[in-house]
Amino acid sequence: MIFAVMVALLVTMVLALVRAFMGPGLYNRILAINTFGTKTVLFVAVAGFLFGRPEFLDIGILYALVNFVATVAVLRLTHLQDPWSGTEGGEAG
Amino acid sequence: MSLLDHDPTGVASAQNRRRKSTVRLLRTAPLPAVFWLLLSGRYEPLTLALGTLSVAAVCWLTWRAGLAHQSLRxxxxxxxxxxxxxxxxxxxxxxxxxxxxxxxxxxxxxxxxxxxxxxxxxxxxxxxxxxxxxxxxxxxxxxxxxxxxxxxxxxxxxxxxxxxxxxxxxxxxxxxxx
Amino acid sequence: MSVIEVLSGVLLAAGALALVSGGVGLLRFPDFYTRTHAASVTDPAGAGLILIGLLLRVDAWDTAVRLLIILLFLTLTSPTATHILAHAARRDGVPMWQEGDRRR
Incomplete structure (x- = not known):
């Protein structure tokens, strides 16, 4: 069963990559890459089970965080105004 | 930002505010600490010290980002x-x-x-x-x-x-x- | 085969199905906003099913905790990322597909 999940994950990752290559436009690509990233986290977790090495899960946690931060960072770079305008400076607002 | 409490100005209230922000800062600490302890699983002095350091760093960053006023009940x-x-x-x-x-x-x-x-x-x-x-x-x-x-x-x-x-x-x- | 194993198998199969449907939807849906819906079939639903399916066949508690933490992070970050993305796309004027439009 775990092997079938692995195959499904690979298929989904390929589909997401196709969407990332096709675009069109920035946002479709970022969306596809973000999906690809979460699939990678799952892939790492499932691979850990398949090979009997639960240490892989630590890498999965790290990747989940990096993926989120990367998405936000790319959006910030492409969109120089910050996505949370208005909450800047917290206490002062 | 209605959650923030605005004290009237004055020296005493400034101190009060500082104490309140310290309390808020400390309230953010348990979450990363528990998280760190769960993931690490080793309790030697060196790793514990490093863990304390990173929890402190997280608290400082939270405070700097202005998020420390949000605490979970x-x-x-x-x-x-x-x-x-x-x-x-x-x-x-x-x-x-x-x-x-x-x-x-x-x-x-x-x-x-x-x-x-x-x-x-x-x-x-x-x-x-x-x-x-x-x-x-x-x-x-x-x-x-x-x-x-x-x-x-x-x-x-x-x-x-x-x-x-x-x-x-x-x-x-x-x-x-x- | 115990009950738990069967249950885990069912969850894993459902998760795999959700993943593939999300991926196909990502290709088939006509514009950015509808594609976010397809992506959200894979993200919380597919990922959650698979992680819970894995959780049922764990034997050590620290592995279980790690799986739960991954699940927590994914469910916390994925809606946030999707929301920021959609918000930015809308502010950038990405056009919204209506029925009858050409697919983009």
Whole structure:
């Protein structure tokens, strides 16, 4: 069963990559890459089970965080105004 | 930002405010500490010291980002699992709906953008509610305003369901003080 | 085969199905906003099903904790990322697909 999940994950990752290559436009690509990233986290977790090495899960946690931060960072770079305008400076607002 | 308490100006209240912000700072500490302890699993002096350092760094960053005023109340945390259970049921049901749309030979999509009322929500409930909307396949929160949330939905039925307010009242009940 | 194993198998199969449907939807749906819905079939639903399916066949508690933490992070970050993305796209004027339009 775990092997079938692995195959499904690979298929989904390929589909997401196709969407990332096709675009069109920035946002479709970022969306596809973000999906690809979460699939990678799952892939790492499932691979850990398949090979009997639960240490892989630590890498999965790290990747989940990096993926989120990367998405936000790319959006910030492409969109120089910050996505949370208005909450800047917290206490002062 | 209505959660912030504004003291009248004065030396005493400045001290008071500093003490309050320290308390808030300390209230953020347990979460990363528990997280660190769970993941590390080693309790030697060196690793513990490094862990303390990183918890301190996280607290400092939280304070610097101006997020330290948001702390979780215990009652809220205790009520979260029930909400999560209900929400995952919703997510599964609507994921099934969207998956059926994906596999149907002719795509029948009537996407709509409408705003749903979300008046008088505390900040945290608003976050929970908007995230729940996005988390449910088929609806997506586009814009969060003071008293309404703009929702993009795959079909009109999704917005109608939100308007009935079951998710809203559950989100509200989860945070309610008590 | 115990009950738990069967249950875990069912969850894993459902998760795999959700993943593939999300991926196909990502390709089939006509515009950015509808594609976010397809992506959200894979993200919380598919990922949650698979992680819970894995959780049922765990034997050590620290592995279970790690799986739960991954699940927590994914359910916390994925709606946030999707929301920021959609918000930015809307502000950038990405057009919204209506029935009858050409697919983009």
């Amino acid at each position: 215990l009652a809220f945390v205790l009520r979260l699992p029930r909400y999560f259970l209900w929400l995952s049921g919703q997510v599964l049901v609507s994921a099934y709906g969207v998956a059926r749309k994906v596999w149907s030979p002719r795509l029948v999509l009537r996407p709509v953008v409408e705003s749903t009322p979300a008046a008088d929500l505390p900040e945290l409930s608003q976050v929970v509610y908007a995230n729940s909307i996005t988390l449910t396949p088929g609806t997506l929160s586009l814009d969060v305003d003071e008293d309404a949330i703009k929702v993009h939905s795959l079909e009109q039925a999704g917005v109608e369901e939100l308007r009935q307010g079951r998710m809203l009242s559950r989100a509200r009940r989860t945070e309610a003080r008590g």
